[in-house]
Amino acid sequence: MTAKRTMTLNLTDAEMRVLDELSARKDITKTAVLRQALRLYQTIDARVEKGEKLLFENDATKEKAELMLL
């Protein structure tokens, strides 16, 4: 198992509610939600940096919407 380091995280009530809700819905711990968020953010950022776009497609209508990242 890879060694892990501990950090303190300050979240607003709203952020904590979202974290709680995601943790319950995704059946993973709050730490796992944040680790997953970091992975996804890094993956998306790496692809956007290479000039790719992040698109969401509606399965039914096939309508596409681009997510703008800052």
Next chain:
Amino acid sequence: MTVDVSKIYLLDVATGASVEAELRDAIEQAQLDDWQTKWRPALLTVLQELARRGVPIDQWPQSWHWDWTQKTTRVQGLLAFRGFSVVALGETQGLAQVDLTKTGREANQRGKPLVYVDYLEAAPWNRPELGAAPRLRGVGSALITAAIALSEDEGFKGRLGLHSLPQADDYYRKIGMTDLGQDVAYQNLRYFEMTSEQARAFFEQEGER
């Protein structure tokens, strides 16, 4: 990067003896060198023999075109991708690469994160479907075990998913994964998933061996 190394045991098919091996939670340059200098020539010999015998290409080992150097370079530095390797008798016996960004499709775990096995391959001399008797047995199981253990470690409770090459379909059924059918969005390969309960059963079965 520190590489975690666990001691595992494989079976020497010819002698029936246990062979000590290393399960490493990375694919390093030494493994890529082995792939280039040992796996590829061994596979080329098999392919030449298949071509000589006129075996249709759809019956060739379906991972024959995989390029592990390319696969690992593409995801280098990305937290979402992890590699595993099995090393024994001084050479690489198996490789796997997994993706941590995918979610489940099976009804009970739809939308929940899982470890998705992107690629898993045993060295050509360990693959029974390539004609000759395999040298070492247990490489694929060791890599699947590592992927499930990672799923547990990441808090994904053992959930696992993968698209199987047709030659491996029976193996994934045998280890208790649910066959969710052909995926038209992924070259019509069959998609398999392991639930937390199936992962527990897999571990129990492996422990009994």
